[in-house]
Amino acid sequence: MEKILFYCFAAILLFAATMVITVRNPVRAALFLVLAFFTSAAIWLMLEAEFLAITLVLVYVGAVLVLFLFVVMMLDIDTSILKEGFTRYLPLGLLVATLIVLELVAVLGAANFGLEQVPMPEAAEGSNTKVLGRLLYTVYVYPFEIASVILTAAIVAAITLTLRPSKRKTQDPAKQVLVRSTDRLRLVKMASEKPKDGRPRQ
Amino acid sequence: MLDMVTQHLLPNIGKILLIVALLMLAVAYLTLAERKVIGYIQMRIGPNRVGPRGLFQPIADGLKLLMKEVIVPTRSNLYLFVLAPVLAIGPALAAWAVMPFDASLVLADINAGLLYVLAITSMSVYGIVIAGWASNSRYAFLGAMRSAAQVVSYEIAMGFALVGVLIAAGSLNLSDIVLAQQGSILHWYWLPLLPLLVVYFVAGVAETNRAPFDMAEGESEIVAGFHVEYSGMAFALFFLAEYADMILLSMLAATLFMGGWLSPFEGIPLLESLFAWVPGLVWVLLKTSLFLFVFLWIRATFPRYRYDQIMRLGWKIFIPVALVWIIIIAIMQVFDIGPWFTEVVEVIHP
Numbered sequence: 001m002e003k004i005l006f007y008c009f010a011a012i013l014l015f016a017a018t019m020v021i022t023v024r025n026p027v028r029a030a031l032f033l034v035l036a037f038f039t040s041a042a043i044w045l046m047l048e049a050e051f052l053a054i055t056l057v058l059v060y061v062g063a064v065l066v067l068f069l070f071v072v073m074m075l076d077i078d079t080s081i082l083k084e085g086f087t088r089y090l091p092l093g094l095l096v097a098t099l100i101v102l103e104l105v106a107v108l109g110a111a112n113f114g115l116e117q118v119p120m121p122e123a124a125e126g127s128n129t130k131v132l133g134r135l136l137y138t139v140y141v142y143p144f145e146i147a148s149v150i151l152t153a154a155i156v157a158a159i160t161l162t163l164r165p166s167k168r169k170t171q172d173p174a175k176q177v178l179v180r181s182t183d184r185l186r187l188v189k190m191a192s193e194k195p196k197d198g199r200p201r202q
Numbered sequence: 203m204l205d206m207v208t209q210h211l212l213p214n215i216g217k218i219l220l221i222v223a224l225l226m227l228a229v230a231y232l233t234l235a236e237r238k239v240i241g242y243i244q245m246r247i248g249p250n251r252v253g254p255r256g257l258f259q260p261i262a263d264g265l266k267l268l269m270k271e272v273i274v275p276t277r278s279n280l281y282l283f284v285l286a287p288v289l290a291i292g293p294a295l296a297a298w299a300v301m302p303f304d305a306s307l308v309l310a311d312i313n314a315g316l317l318y319v320l321a322i323t324s325m326s327v328y329g330i331v332i333a334g335w336a337s338n339s340r341y342a343f344l345g346a347m348r349s350a351a352q353v354v355s356y357e358i359a360m361g362f363a364l365v366g367v368l369i370a371a372g373s374l375n376l377s378d379i380v381l382a383q384q385g386s387i388l389h390w391y392w393l394p395l396l397p398l399l400v401v402y403f404v405a406g407v408a409e410t411n412r413a414p415f416d417m418a419e420g421e422s423e424i425v426a427g428f429h430v431e432y433s434g435m436a437f438a439l440f441f442l443a444e445y446a447d448m449i450l451l452s453m454l455a456a457t458l459f460m461g462g463w464l465s466p467f468e469g470i471p472l473l474e475s476l477f478a479w480v481p482g483l484v485w486v487l488l489k490t491s492l493f494l495f496v497f498l499w500i501r502a503t504f505p506r507y508r509y510d511q512i513m514r515l516g517w518k519i520f521i522p523v524a525l526v527w528i529i530i531i532a533i534m535q536v537f538d539i540g541p542w543f544t545e546v547v548e549v550i551h552p
Contacts, residue, residue: 027335031282034328054317062324063354066331070350073335073343129314129374173514 006046013039026072030065037061051129217309221298229445230260236498243502270434275338278431282336287432287439290329294446297322301453302377304463304482315376316364319454323409326447327353329440330411330418330428337431345427348509349411349418355516356408362524363402366395366531367458380462386469390461394534397527399459401520403493406451407500408516410444414504415512422506452493453486460489 016036023029037060044053136144234249234256241248249256274283300315302308312318327350334346368374370391371382383390392399408415419427429440456462463482467473507515533539 028282031332050312050314051317054314054321058317058321058324062321062327063357066327066350066354069331070347073331074347129317171510173511 002046006043009039009042009046013043026075027069030069030072033068034061034065037065049128051132214309218299221309222295225295225298225446225449226442228449229442230264232445232449232494233263233441234260235494236501239495239498240502243499264438267438268435272434272436273431275431278338279336282332283431284436286329286333286336287436287443288329289332290326290443291439291446293322293326293329294443294450297450298446300376301450302380302457302462303486305377307483308377311375311377314374316368316374316379316458319376319450320361320364323447323450324353324357326409326443329443333432333440334428337428339431341424341426342428342430344424345418345420345430348420348424349428352411352415352417352512352516353409355513356405356520359401359516359520359524360405360409362521362528363398363405364458366398366524366528367391369528369531369535370395376457376462380457380464383461384464384468387461387466389469390459390464392459395459395527395531397523398531399455401524402459403451403455403496405516405520406455407497408512410447410451412444412448412497413501414506416506417509417512420506448494448497449490452497453490455493456486456489460492462486462489 013036016032016039019032020029020036023032037056041053041056041061044050044056237259238248238256249259252258252262274280297319299310300308300312300318302311330349330353331346334342334344334349337343367379371379373379373382411418417427419429424430429437432440463486465474465477465480465482465485467477
């Protein structure tokens with residue numbers, strides 16, 4: 001039963017991943033990427049890694065891809081220009097792709113990990129959030145903290161690169177809140193004017 | 203195989219159908235309640251023609267929407283145009299799987315219940331974004347863009363508010379969170395986590411695109427925003443999703459901050475025994491109704507926000523407030539400040 005489910009999800013995942021790179025419309029490609037992430041989350045759930053699976057959906061599907069979609073929808077990408085020169089670069093591209101695949105197989109091949117020697121790790125008993133949190137903050141606390149510092153530095157760098165003092169006229173809410181009615185409106189007291197003989201003045 | 207079908211599959215499908223049917227009924231009558239409540243707030247009577255005191259109004263509305271023609275705009279993206287309402291209603295229903303209605307009345311009592319709800323509700327934005335894009339209309343597209351930016355911003359504040367709850371309760375399981383609040387009405391998390399409750403609820407109003415945060419619709423600015431091209435049942439599905447999300451958020455607020463199915467008279471000598479016969483389901487529904495009423499009250503009271511004010515509120519006020527309160531909660535938890543955090547914190551040895 002579990003095997004059937006795994007092959008179903010794996011087939012959907014492969015199909016979605018292929019569609020991401022072949023479909024012409026960039027918005028549809030982004031939506032197929034959503035499907036791919038969702039299916040990989042389902043496969044992780046089957047491995048009883050519920051924390052990782054749900055976090056994948058929460059972070060990638062719920063936030064990153066929404067922003068991705070946001071940008072892709074705003075751009076009007078003409079795919080015909082992107083496809084130009086496809087055949088001209090095909091031989092070179094194929095050569096590079098074959099090289100990368102060979103290198104990856106050499107480095108990441110099943111033999112290098114010694115899958116036969118190490119038994120399959122048991123899924124955590126009970127809550128795997130707790131187990132993961134405990135490991136992250138004790139055994140792996142330095143790598144974890146260093147990774148977060150690097151990410152923070154990246155965020156600060158990205159903001160400083162894009163944030164320029166704007167020349168546009170913008171609203172400053174702090175100043176808006178401080179405005180009192182006397183700053184905008186002046187009430188002038190003046191004596192009512194009434195002509196002496198009771199007729200309106202010419 | 204057959205054994206599994208009869209033992210697990212069929213009862214669970216029955217439960218799912220029961221929850222969905224009751225939820226749809228609740229959604230239908232929430233629309234009536236909304237019109238009545240806002241009516242009385244504005245010194246009107248509200249709908250009172252269909253059935254006694256207008257009680258059959260939602261059924262008449264539903265029938266009307268069912269019989270209307272579904273119009274697909276030319277040059278729209280047909281598949282995505284049809285898929286969008288489905289993607290809107292799907293997450294709104296799926297999130298109900300982990301909601302505890304009573305001590306043992308829950309469809310799926312999973313460990314990471316709170317995370318699951320957060321992940322599933324974060325997907326509801328796709329319905330709106332895709333609807334806006336697939337309609338091939340400028341107004342709809344503007345609504346979708348506004349909604350995407352707004353929902354992603356407020357999700358962060360909401361996530362932080364929920365982190366506070368999870369630090370206080372020490373669990374992601376919704377039933378365990380309710381049990382951690384046992385004691386009396388003062389033990390519920392609304393008191394120690396009051397700023398987080400406010401952040402959570404207002405962020406919830408923004409997440410469901412309800413007034414005064416309904417920038418995605420904004421009738422006075424962009425006609426009706428993302429669903430301007432939808433009609434008939436496709437249009438109704440967006441509304442079903444919005445109201446189901448409202449009920450979900452209210453029930454989640456009741457569960458996380460108001461003690462879920464626990465009786466409010468717990469710990470009070472005479473009243474506790476007097477109200478002991480009331481089932482927990484009644485209490486949780488009453489608390490949910492309280493939050494739902496606040497939803498309607500807010501809509502009837504406040505004018506729509508300006509877009510930059512929404513972003514300012516989310517990023518510059520709610521996120522800092524939630525972060526500071528998380529630190530305070532963590533300190534209270536570590537130093538056992540009572541009456542809420544008196545249980546011994548597990549000391550971790552590497």
